[in-house]
Amino acid sequence: MERGDLTNAEWDRLESFLPRGGGRGGRWSDHRRVINGVLYRVRTGVQWRDLPERFGPWETVYKRHRRWSADGTWQMLLSKVQAAEDAAGLIDWDVSVDSTAVRAHQHAAGARRNGACRGSSKGGLSKDESGRSGASETGRTAGGGGQLGECLGRSRGGFTTKIHLAADGRCRPLALLLTPGHYGDGPQLRPVLERVSVSRIGVGRPRTRPDHVLADKAYTSRENRRYLRRRGISHTIPERLDQRRHRHNRGSRGGRPTGFDPDRYKKRNTVERAINRLKGFRAVATRYEKRAYTYLGTVTLAALMIWLRT
Template identity: 90%
Template sequence: MGRGDLTNAEWDRLESFLPRGGARGGRWSDHRRVINGVLYRVRTGVQWRDLPERFGPWETVYKRHRRWSADGTWQMLLSTVQAAEDAAGRIDWDVSVDSTAVRAHQHAAGARKNGARRGSSKGGPPADQPGRSGAWETDRPAGGGGQIGECLGRSRGGFTTKIHLAADGRCRPLALLLTPGHYGDGPQLQPVLEQVSVPRTGVGRPRTRPDHVLADKAYTSRENRCYLRRRGISHTIPERLDQRRHRHHRGSRGGRPTGFDREHYKKRNTVERAINRLKGFRAVATRYEKRAYTYLGTVTLAALIIWLRT
């Protein structure tokens, strides 16, 4: 077993949930060897062609990763592990929300536009490659330019993609969302919280509502606060100075001051630490994939490993 490969305990947790047959009814190549090959690439960021021979043909590893990114297999495995942790009472439902910009490598540009089917207005992978809906956005104007369908945009950091995530109180990603790098954080609070869905191991609906939400000033808006109150979610979000002045200027029409617990807000660092863990994987810290759904699969696999090893 190489450094970074799945341990026997980790493999035992995943083996029973993996697909049994190939695309045409044949048998898959050894799942464990292929997953270890994908992990090696996600951890080191090497080109697919440079994978060590012990993982088998690089084409097999690459195609398996691309297929499982498109059909939601990586997301299914992540949800399965989250469900087991929730059943054991090991999820802290004080959820923190934030985002991080990821620089796109020059090889991430150049995805086909003409003749390639795009996602629907609700977001998601291409129409011929189904996956978890709402994985990224395609319904907003590009604004500063860029390949919006593949979540690439121009920002101060250059050619970037932005990862929005919600993390539990133990620094583990609960939900992930991709947008172009120039998108703001505030409008993505609702979409990323709607991605939180932890299944039950027995009967019952998936859990989708955190106990508490923490976020920084980028998420302070009347719309976001109304959304959280409507769902019955308590929150700790500081108010920007200009909003405070505007409220005072309006007098009684400005509404009541927003509550803010400074001590509870200190717990928001959990999402920063979750981002730090994700970016420990080199293929997450720099985007090499042309397709957004493939990159989302890479980030999801990194999140899965964090859950398995925390």
């Protein structure tokens, strides 16, 4: 075992959930060796062709990562680990929401439009019209057509992708969402929270509702507050000065002040620390993939390792 590889304990937690057959009567190459190869690349950001020989043919490692990003295997593994943590009572359901912009490498541009994946707008993974598996967001989020569909956009940071995430109170990503880099944070609060779904071990529906949500001023719109109240989720979100001024100017018609607990708001740093952990993986901190669903698989694998090693 080399630095950064799966430990025996980590492998034992994942082995039983991995696919058994290679399809059409074939056999998979050793899963553990291939996963270690993908981890090496995600951790160091090297080109696939530069993977050390101990991981086997680089094409095998790359194709396995691309396939598991498309069919949801990485997300399935993350869900299984989250379910085990929740069953043990180890998830802090004070959830913080934020985003981070990721600079896209020049090699991330140029994805062919006719190869873009399309699907439903409910998250997860689906197949496009040609039968190819891919991420299932259209237009704005991971997997749609064109440059917007590949979650690439121009922002003050340049050619960027934005990662929106919800993190639990122990600095671990619960849900992930990709958008182009110039998209605002506020409109993504609802899509991110709707991706929070931790399965139960045994009988019961997945848990989808946090105990409390913390977010910064970018998420302080009335629409977001109404959405949280409708779901019965308490929240701590500061009010912007212009909104406060507008409410005062309207007098009694402006409504009551929003509740804000400054001491509880200090806990929002958990999502910032989760972002720092994600960006400790160099292939997450810089986007090299052309396809949004492949990059989402890279980010999901990094999140999986955070859950395994926290």
